[in-house]
Amino acid sequence: MSPHVTSSSFKYFLIPLLILAASLFPLPTFVSRSATRLFQLTQHFYPSSPTILHRSPNFSTNRSIATMAYDKELEVALLAVQRATLLTKSVFSSHSKGTLTKSDASPVTIGDFGAQALIISSIKHAFPEDEVVGEEDADDLRKDSSLRELVWELVQAAKLEDSAAEDKIGGPIASSDAMLDALDKGNSAGGRKGRIWALDPIDGTKGFLRGGQYAVCLALMVDGVPTVGVLGCPNLPVDDKAPLDASIGADADSGEGKGVLFSAVKGQGAASRPLGKGALQTSNPISMKSITNMSDATFCESVESGHSNHGDQANIASKLGITKPSVRMDSQAKYASIARGAGDVYLRLPFAKKYEEKIWDHAAGVVIVQEAGGEVTDAWGKPLDFGIGRTLKENNGIVGAPKALLPRVLEVVKEVLSAKE
Ligand SMILES: Nc1ncnc2c1ncn2[C@@H]1O[C@H](COP(=O)(O)O)[C@@H](OP(=O)(O)O)[C@H]1O
Ligand SMILES: [Mg+2]
Ligand SMILES: [Mg+2]
Numbered sequence: 001m002s003p004h005v006t007s008s009s010f011k012y013f014l015i016p017l018l019i020l021a022a023s024l025f026p027l028p029t030f031v032s033r034s035a036t037r038l039f040q041l042t043q044h045f046y047p048s049s050p051t052i053l054h055r056s057p058n059f060s061t062n063r064s065i066a067t068m069a070y071d072k073e074l075e076v077a078l079l080a081v082q083r084a085t086l087l088t089k090s091v092f093s094s095h096s097k098g099t100l101t102k103s104d105a106s107p108v109t110i111g112d113f114g115a116q117a118l119i120i121s122s123i124k125h126a127f128p129e130d131e132v133v134g135e136e137d138a139d140d141l142r143k144d145s146s147l148r149e150l151v152w153e154l155v156q157a158a159k160l161e162d163s164a165a166e167d168k169i170g171g172p173i174a175s176s177d178a179m180l181d182a183l184d185k186g187n188s189a190g191g192r193k194g195r196i197w198a199l200d201p202i203d204g205t206k207g208f209l210r211g212g213q214y215a216v217c218l219a220l221m222v223d224g225v226p227t228v229g230v231l232g233c234p235n236l237p238v239d240d241k242a243p244l245d246a247s248i249g250a251d252a253d254s255g256e257g258k259g260v261l262f263s264a265v266k267g268q269g270a271a272s273r274p275l276g277k278g279a280l281q282t283s284n285p286i287s288m289k290s291i292t293n294m295s296d297a298t299f300c301e302s303v304e305s306g307h308s309n310h311g312d313q314a315n316i317a318s319k320l321g322i323t324k325p326s327v328r329m330d331s332q333a334k335y336a337s338i339a340r341g342a343g344d345v346y347l348r349l350p351f352a353k354k355y356e357e358k359i360w361d362h363a364a365g366v367v368i369v370q371e372a373g374g375e376v377t378d379a380w381g382k383p384l385d386f387g388i389g390r391t392l393k394e395n396n397g398i399v400g401a402p403k404a405l406l407p408r409v410l411e412v413v414k415e416v417l418s419a420k421e
């Protein structure tokens, strides 16, 4: 038997057979460890699989085969976000942005509508039964035919250069009506049961409009737990080691060396890869910086002073001994930046107890930070509850940090908030 034949029998028969056997029978720990190793071997033999193989801070050799699932969800989410991010970039460079003001006085653009329609159509192609909690809906487009036409042109033009990649997310949307229907399928009420995607087609719309940071955000929640997360950040540097300074949020126009896709799957680590135009590029593992001295930390906060309390945050930073100025940037690019170790702490202290954070503003960023070795809670240290609807109504404020630093950060956050009560 030639070595080629031996290798392909191994590849096509022996490994799948052993994996099947390992998943069918209850196995002692040492055998399930071998099964884990076997899974890794299959990834070696099937290199096109997008699964991230590096050891994440959360990686456990005892994890079951089941936790290694979500390959297809991750691939579809990455391709869908990549395609939608290309659409948003085309709006930024060549169109009027068709900006409207929503009932809560926040802006929405043709980029938001187009990106949501494309991503929901990708999800529904690959996972027809799944629900989506999306930020936008088609009401404005149904009322305004010229706006609808603008979005439809954009959606038709947004195509991945690789046809196999494009096929995986269902190819083009068939008609303008199908586009409106897709947009409206982001109407799930959310909840604690089953598979629900949280989608923010452009997070940081204000940043997008002023040429700052923004992110296309998608997360799969399983039984209310963010499990797969993808962030498309066209204006962040590709280099995970690039320094994070105040200019990152101010003048972040897309250019050479910019454009990143971040991703994570629960239990499998977090990664970044350059944002391309076709097939997915190779990923690199990312992790939070391991700092021991709080005074070395850099903290990130919103540019918009109405979205979090800059005064309280400056007070907290100074009580923690942080001397570096905060890095202000729009969107979940903040979560991505701390996850890759460019910054360390995310602070979003509320102005009002009554503001309910939206699940699509956090789900993807939270799983990416968790898988990079961090944790995210509300300002009182309560776990974020993504399973109670479209908002985090049982939580108040958001704090993210490397696991080892979070208790100290929360101590000071609570001290500052309690003093105001
Ligand atoms: N008063 C408020 N407090 C906190 N977040 C708010 C807010 N008003 C709007 N937001 C949210 O802040 C998001 C942007 O976050 P950041 O400040 O980190 O860039 C917005 O997302 P969109 O831009 O998707 O609408 C919006 O959902
Ligand atoms: Mg919005
Ligand atoms: Mg948002």
Ligand SMILES: [Mg+2]
Pocket (backbone or CB within 6 Å): 112, 135, 200, 201, 202, 203, 204, 205
């Ligand atoms: Mg948005």
